[in-house]
Amino acid sequence: MSQLMIKNLHVEVEGKEILKGIDLTVADHEIHALMGPNGNGKSTLLAAIMGHPKYTVTSGTIEYDGRDVLAMSVDERSRAGLFLAMQYPQEVPGVTNSDFLRAAMNARRENPISLFSFIKEMEKTIKDLQMKPDLAHRFLNEGFSGGEKKRNEIVQMKMLKPSLAMLDEIDSGLDVDALKIVADAVTQMQQETGLGMIVVSHYERFYQLLKPTHAHVLINGRIVMEGDETLVQKIDQDGYDWLYQQLDLQP
Numbered sequence: 001m002s003q004l005m006i007k008n009l010h011v012e013v014e015g016k017e018i019l020k021g022i023d024l025t026v027a028d029h030e031i032h033a034l035m036g037p038n039g040n041g042k043s044t045l046l047a048a049i050m051g052h053p054k055y056t057v058t059s060g061t062i063e064y065d066g067r068d069v070l071a072m073s074v075d076e077r078s079r080a081g082l083f084l085a086m087q088y089p090q091e092v093p094g095v096t097n098s099d100f101l102r103a104a105m106n107a108r109r110e111n112p113i114s115l116f117s118f119i120k121e122m123e124k125t126i127k128d129l130q131m132k133p134d135l136a137h138r139f140l141n142e143g144f145s146g147g148e149k150k151r152n153e154i155v156q157m158k159m160l161k162p163s164l165a166m167l168d169e170i171d172s173g174l175d176v177d178a179l180k181i182v183a184d185a186v187t188q189m190q191q192e193t194g195l196g197m198i199v200v201s202h203y204e205r206f207y208q209l210l211k212p213t214h215a216h217v218l219i220n221g222r223i224v225m226e227g228d229e230t231l232v233q234k235i236d237q238d239g240y241d242w243l244y245q246q247l248d249l250q251p
């Protein structure tokens with residue numbers, strides 16, 4: 001049983017405190033919706049969990065499976081089973097998608113995956129996500145459309161098989177059909193492997209497909225409200241104004 005446990009996390013970016021004491025626990029099989037208006041720290045939280053160097057943890061703890069995540073490099077976090085699908089995936093000219101993925105997979109294995117197995121798995125995953133077959137040979141994200149980049153993040157997730165996946169606005173920039181393809185791929189993997197998830201989205205439609213077990217609202221660097229799917233629905237209908245009023249928060 002894997003569990004991510006975050007306690008009283010404070011994070012600074014460029015000398016400014018963005019997260020001001022986050023507590024969050026995510027176990028296997030759980031899908032946590034992370035919501036909140038733009039600019040309140042959702043991406044910062046996910047980046048800090050993954051170990052992005054720009055995000056400095058000034059106090060608090062992050063443990064995964066009882067291990068101290070903050071003491072691990074990004075690579076070690078990845079090998080420990082953590083995965084982040086980024087809001088803005090980077091283009092990496094000169095490195096093909098398949099080279100990148102094979103290196104990432106091999107970094108997590110004792111013995112390298114055979115070229116034959118790798119190609120078979122990559123072809124199947126690309127097909128599952130209904131992406132163009134030449135994707136494997138193209139440079140990582142270079143010249144990809146917004147939607148292709150997002151789908152490519154899910155290709156990586158499927159191949160790397162994390163035990164805890166964080167999806168940062170993976171649904172933005174996807175048309176209705178692509179949204180369904182991505183949600184189906186994620187749901188299938190979630191059901192097969194029971195991985196825990198933190199899912200940032202602004203769209204009730206995506207959450208409807210994913211069916212979160214928990215929901216959190218992050219405002220001004222703090223989780224100000226928690227609930228379940230009904231909280232997601234309420235925010236979809238009413239926005240966040242009522243929360244600012246009820247909790248006397250400053251925008």
Ligand code: ADP
Binds near residue numbers: 013014045
């Ligand atoms: P959200 O994902 O909720 O929209 P972010 O975590 O991206 O919010 O941003 C929270 C705050 O931190 C914002 O004020 C943003 O400008 C700032 N911030 C986040 N990342 C960076 C960065 N890499 N450099 C400078 N400021 C940043």
Ligand code: MG
Binds near residue numbers: 038039
């Ligand atoms: Mg945002």
Ligand code: MG
Binds near residue numbers: 044
């Ligand atoms: Mg964000």
